[in-house]
Amino acid sequence: MTRNLKGMFLSILTAIGLLAVCSLNVKADSVSQTGFTFNIIYPDNQQSQKGYFDLKMKPGAKQTVELEVYNPDKKEITVLISLNSAKTNANGMIDYLDNSIKEDKSVVHHFEKIVTGPKKVKVKGKKTAKVKLTISMPKESYDGVILGGIILEKEETSKKERQVETTQVSNRFNYAVAMVLKETDVTLEPELSFNHISVENKVNTSRIDINFSNTVADFLNEMTVEVQISKKGSGGVLYETKKAHLRMAPNTLIDFPFEVNEALTYEAYEAHILVTAENKAWEWTEEFKVTPQKQKSVNEGLGDKKGLSWAIIVYICLFIIFLTLGIYLGIRQLSKRSRRKKKRRSR
Structure with a gap:
C-alpha cells in the first residue's frame, strides 16, 4: 500500500471515529441559569416560613399576595407566569408542571379559578419587579387544602436562545412556588379509591399502570405501594414490586407504574x-x-421493530466504506499484477 493510500485510509478511519462519537453523544447547549431570582413577600396570614405561600383565609375572602423578581442582567427580560393545580406524578411526587396528568374527579375547587394573575412581567436590567396575584376563596366553607403552584420562567427571545429550544435536547429552567390555601385546621381522614389497571407498550418492557386516587382534600404522606401480579386463579406470583416514601397531592390520582421485562401473554x-x-x-x-x-x-414493542438508531447507521456506513475501500484496493492490486505480467512478457 503506498503512502498516499495509507494516509487516505487513516483519514477515513479518523473521520468515521469522529462521526461515531458525535452521533452517540448528541448534546445541546443548555441554558446556564434561570436568568433571574425571586423573593416571596409573606403576608400577615402566612402560617409558616417554609419557602412557599401557606395561607389561612375565611370563606369568600379576597387577598392580593406578591412576589419580587430580580433581573441580575443588564438587559431587560420577560418572565412568564403560569398557575397550575398540583398533581401527583408516576414517581409518587407532587408535580406543578406536568399538565398532561389528568385531574381527579374528586376535585371541587380548581386552583386556577381561585388564584389569578398576569401572564408575564417585564423586568429591567439590574431591577426588581413585583408580581401580584389575587386570591378569591370559595364562598362556602370547606375543610382541607387547595394546592397549586406558581411557575416562573424566563421567556427565550434571542436568536441563540430560540435555537437552543429547537434542538433535540434542551434544558428549561424555572421556579415553582407552591401555594397552600385553607380555611380551617380540621384534620381529614385519608381515603383512597381504586380506578383501573391498564397495560401500556414501552421500549423493551410491558408496563402495567395501577391507577388510584387520593379523594381527600389533604396530603397523603409516607405512602408505600406493594403490587403482586399472578395468573387468574393461580396461587403463584409472577411479578411483584414495592415502593416506599411516596406522596400524593390533595384530590389527585396516580398512575403507579409496574414494568416487567417480558411480553404479557393473552390471558387473565x-x-x-x-x-x-x-x-x-x-x-x-x-x-x-x-x-x-x-x-x-x-x-x-418488545421485538425487533425498533427502528434504526444513530449507532446502527454509523456501523452500516462504516461497513460500506470498508467494503468500498477493500474493493478499490483489490482492483488496484490486480491492476498492478496485470501490468507486471505484461512487462515480463514483453521482455
Missing part, C-alpha cells in the same frame, strides 16, 4: 395491591386482561 391476570399510609391500609384484588390487540402492540 390478577393484581393484588396493598397501599399503606398514615397508619391506614387499602387493599384491592383486581382482574385485568391483555387483549389480542394489546398483546400485538406489546410484542411489537
